[in-house]
Amino acid sequence: MSSSLPLPPGSSGLPVIGETFGFLNDPDFSTKRHKQFGNVFRTNLFGRSTIVLSGVDAVRFVLLNENQYFVISWPPSVKTLLGSASVPVQQGSLHQQRRKLLVQAFQPRALASYIPTMTSITQNYLDRWAQKETIRWYPELRNYTLDIACQLIVGISSGSQTRFGELFEIWVKGLFSVPLKLPGTKFSQALTSRQLLLDEIERVVKARQSQENIESDSLSLLLNAKDEEGNRLSIDELKDQVLTLLFAGHETLTSAIASFCLLMAQHPAILERLRAEQSQFKNDDLLTLEDLKQMDFLDQVLKEVLRVVSPVGGGFREVIQECEFDGYKIPKGSQVLYEIGQTHQDSTLYPNPKQFDPERFNPEQKLEPFSHVPFGGGIRECLGKEFARLEMRIFAALLVRNYEWELVPGQNLDLQMIPTPQPKDGLQVKFRRKAS
Numbered sequence: 001m002s003s004s005l006p007l008p009p010g011s012s013g014l015p016v017i018g019e020t021f022g023f024l025n026d027p028d029f030s031t032k033r034h035k036q037f038g039n040v041f042r043t044n045l046f047g048r049s050t051i052v053l054s055g056v057d058a059v060r061f062v063l064l065n066e067n068q069y070f071v072i073s074w075p076p077s078v079k080t081l082l083g084s085a086s087v088p089v090q091q092g093s094l095h096q097q098r099r100k101l102l103v104q105a106f107q108p109r110a111l112a113s114y115i116p117t118m119t120s121i122t123q124n125y126l127d128r129w130a131q132k133e134t135i136r137w138y139p140e141l142r143n144y145t146l147d148i149a150c151q152l153i154v155g156i157s158s159g160s161q162t163r164f165g166e167l168f169e170i171w172v173k174g175l176f177s178v179p180l181k182l183p184g185t186k187f188s189q190a191l192t193s194r195q196l197l198l199d200e201i202e203r204v205v206k207a208r209q210s211q212e213n214i215e216s217d218s219l220s221l222l223l224n225a226k227d228e229e230g231n232r233l234s235i236d237e238l239k240d241q242v243l244t245l246l247f248a249g250h251e252t253l254t255s256a257i258a259s260f261c262l263l264m265a266q267h268p269a270i271l272e273r274l275r276a277e278q279s280q281f282k283n284d285d286l287l288t289l290e291d292l293k294q295m296d297f298l299d300q301v302l303k304e305v306l307r308v309v310s311p312v313g314g315g316f317r318e319v320i321q322e323c324e325f326d327g328y329k330i331p332k333g334s335q336v337l338y339e340i341g342q343t344h345q346d347s348t349l350y351p352n353p354k355q356f357d358p359e360r361f362n363p364e365q366k367l368e369p370f371s372h373v374p375f376g377g378g379i380r381e382c383l384g385k386e387f388a389r390l391e392m393r394i395f396a397a398l399l400v401r402n403y404e405w406e407l408v409p410g411q412n413l414d415l416q417m418i419p420t421p422q423p424k425d426g427l428q429v430k431f432r433r434k435a436s
């Protein structure tokens with residue numbers, strides 16, 4: 001019986017705040033504790049007793065026992081600001097039904113229809129950067145991914161330059177904050193922005209409903225999507241889902257693309273191999289799904305980027321039934337954190353884990369299930385995984401074909417980890433079009 005087993009080793013830290021401060025501020029918080037205690041340790045985060053689990057067995061255990069031992073758990077600020085209808089917040093059968101509906105915006109046909117828009121926004125940004133010489137790339141990349149998300153998810157052009165983009169940034173800043181509804185707090189500002197964003201989404205939805213020609217974006221697909229009983233999403237639910245997709249599709253992708261840019265600047269031989277692969281394709285900027293599928297080395301490189309710097313560090317779950325892992329009791333009512341980034345650094349899975357080596361993902365190497373989980377897994381696997389992979393491939397292909405960039409010396413390239421990993425000084429580069 002698990003009740004007689006010991007709790008995992010670790011410390012609860014200070015009263016109330018536990019070890020939250022260290023978790024948020026020390027990039028080696030988990031590494032130190034795993035070294036001392038092994039793959040499982042106990043701590044206290046965000047006011048809750050938390051068990052942190054790392055490694056392939058732990059990830060499999062958590063992700064395959066969703067709804068049996070674990071359910072999704074979000075800090076109160078995230079839950080309120082995403083909205084009760086948002087798919088990452090929903091649980092049980094409703095969650096599964098809603099996923100089936102939303103997944104229609106990410107089917108291969110839908111993805112293929114997104115390629116021209118992704119390509120032209122990418123090309124516009126690349127041309128603009130080439131005229132600037134030196135850029136602080138991270139904020140530019142945030143605008144870039146937001147523009148693509150706004151265009152393809154709600155049909156709003158140049159979103160980052162609009163009032164919608166401004167409101168969105170305020171809303172994002174409140175997501176992981178203390179949920180105090182006092183004037184001036186990040187949380188109340190975000191709540192106000194949420195309402196204004198929902199109003200704007202409603203306006204777009206209503207305009208779309210009265211429009212004859214169908215746009216090629218997720219909103220059109222979601223407006224028409226039906227569940228098994230033939231029901232469509234209500235307008236209130238649609239608004240929450242659209243806001244969620246905008247968020248999920250923006251921060252994570254910015255981090256992933258920026259890591260690609262940084263790692264390629266630091267690994268010129270790999271960049272040269274990528275350029276050689278791209279030279280096999282027609283350089284007319286008209287990418288097709290077929291071309292993208294044949295970029296095998298690029299695919300390996302992007303997998304290694306997501307391993308070395310995982311945009312999402314892990315996922316929180318609440319324990320709904322006491323269970324056992326690795327000889328320890330996992331008590332009901334506590335929360336668990338399954339770790340993605342730490343699992344990707346496990347030297348038994350990835351020898352010399354700090355080294356950037358795309359050959360780890362050579363198709364001849366057999367990958368153990370749940371050892372490479374940048375997009376999570378099980379019934380909550382990332383809904384936008386293929387959208388993200390598509391955007392990353394388009395960006396990377398167009399970038400390496402025609403442009404070169406070098407890191408401005410003297411900047412701090414250490415990563416700030418929250419909310420997603422990003423170079424502390426914003427990734428400053430000299431950028432230009434390659435001489436042909």
Ligand code: HEM
Nearest residue numbers: 088248249252253256311312315375376380382383384388
């Ligand atoms: C490189 C980019 C991305 C990464 C690394 C990533 C990673 C993840 C991870 C790890 C999860 C699961 C979290 C958990 O288990 O608690 C997740 C869930 C999710 N992702 Fe992504 N994501 C990315 C891009 C996107 C995009 C582009 C979209 C949509 C346009 C998206 C939509 C979602 C949604 C809706 C969920 C919740 C699924 C559910 O709860 O059923 N993601 N993502």
